[in-house]
Amino acid sequence: MELTIYYDLSLRQKIEMKHVLSCIIGCAFILSSFSQNQKTSSFEKGIDSFLSSLYNYDFVAAENNLRIIQQSENRLAADLCHINYCWWRIISGDNRKAFQDDTMHRLDSIILEIQSMDDELENNELIFLATSALSYKLRIALMQEDNIQALNAIHKLAYYIEILDKRLDSYTLFRLPVAVYHYVMESVGIKYPFLKVAFIFYPKANKEKGMHLLNRNLESDNILLRTESAYFLMRYYLDVEKNYKEAAIYADKLVAEYPNNMIYQYFKLQILEMGTKAQGNRLDDYRSLLGKRIRENFSLNSTQRNHTRKLLKLPEQTCPDCDH
Numbered sequence: 001m002e003l004t005i006y007y008d009l010s011l012r013q014k015i016e017m018k019h020v021l022s023c024i025i026g027c028a029f030i031l032s033s034f035s036q037n038q039k040t041s042s043f044e045k046g047i048d049s050f051l052s053s054l055y056n057y058d059f060v061a062a063e064n065n066l067r068i069i070q071q072s073e074n075r076l077a078a079d080l081c082h083i084n085y086c087w088w089r090i091i092s093g094d095n096r097k098a099f100q101d102d103t104m105h106r107l108d109s110i111i112l113e114i115q116s117m118d119d120e121l122e123n124n125e126l127i128f129l130a131t132s133a134l135s136y137k138l139r140i141a142l143m144q145e146d147n148i149q150a151l152n153a154i155h156k157l158a159y160y161i162e163i164l165d166k167r168l169d170s171y172t173l174f175r176l177p178v179a180v181y182h183y184v185m186e187s188v189g190i191k192y193p194f195l196k197v198a199f200i201f202y203p204k205a206n207k208e209k210g211m212h213l214l215n216r217n218l219e220s221d222n223i224l225l226r227t228e229s230a231y232f233l234m235r236y237y238l239d240v241e242k243n244y245k246e247a248a249i250y251a252d253k254l255v256a257e258y259p260n261n262m263i264y265q266y267f268k269l270q271i272l273e274m275g276t277k278a279q280g281n282r283l284d285d286y287r288s289l290l291g292k293r294i295r296e297n298f299s300l301n302s303t304q305r306n307h308t309r310k311l312l313k314l315p316e317q318t319c320p321d322c323d324h
Helices: 009-022 042-055 059-068 073-089 096-116 124-143 147-165 172-191 208-218 223-240 244-257 262-275 280-296 302-311
Strands: none
Touching: 042 059, 042 223, 042 302, 059 302, 073 096, 073 124, 073 172, 124 147, 124 244, 147 172, 172 208, 172 223, 208 223, 208 280, 223 244, 244 262, 244 302, 262 280, 262 302
16 A cells, blocks of 8 residues: 555646556565465465455454464565554554664665576566565655665566566466556556656556456455555546446455455545545545544544544544543
8 A cells, every 4th residue: 555545636747657666566475475385374364464454454353463474484484474563554654764764774785695596587586575565665755755666576576577477377376566567557658648757668558457367366365466556446446437336346345355454444535535426424434433443442542543633634532532
């Protein structure tokens, strides 16, 4: 998820550009790809539990699951899980500099270590890990408005995408970054023609292929493929097509599975606001329901609560102890 959730109509065009760039590979590319042929492994179950708790805004459970994952022998995967945890803390409003610094330090270490390995390009897991790390580095660079670092990350990601695209049948999780690349890059060229020059040396995009892969992923048992693909389909119909009825289908899928995820709830609220003329009491009632969910989620700290209430346009909490 990218920081375009900090929605400000006066900065809409700038925010849209951030969304376009970060969507190129902007999702949490971790999970049990590292043991995808051992579907009953405890490591995979641990990451499934970690992601489920993280997606549902249960940061206490996510942190507990993360400790278990970090005891595994797969240190690179554990580091990416830690980065994913920090990222969700950041976008949920707990945007402490310590999270950013720790994340960037770990990312640089992971990328350097993978690129120094002799079998980097032959090993699908290493390519997937490198793609994951670079995608996070892109998002942090965009958050810090470091355009040079962002473009550098995009350039390296495009190099890996060309390899991933040729190996879709050999590694299931490649379908996610490849799908996002294809549909976003073509959409960028349509909406921002001047960027076509910058992307001329990148792999040619095919939006239909990207949409096909995303829809295919919706049927997957893999929590990462299913959830992130629903998210990107929702964003496509919301931001590109302006088809709020279609966007609502995917928003409903996301909030049905993760009702406490306030980012998903934010986009559903946006869709309701844009897609219906009969706002009134319906929107007020829905905001009241979300306010109740925030109050009852004891894994959120006060900074996250205040950020989320502001994001959802809820009234400020007048009682300092009401959220505890």
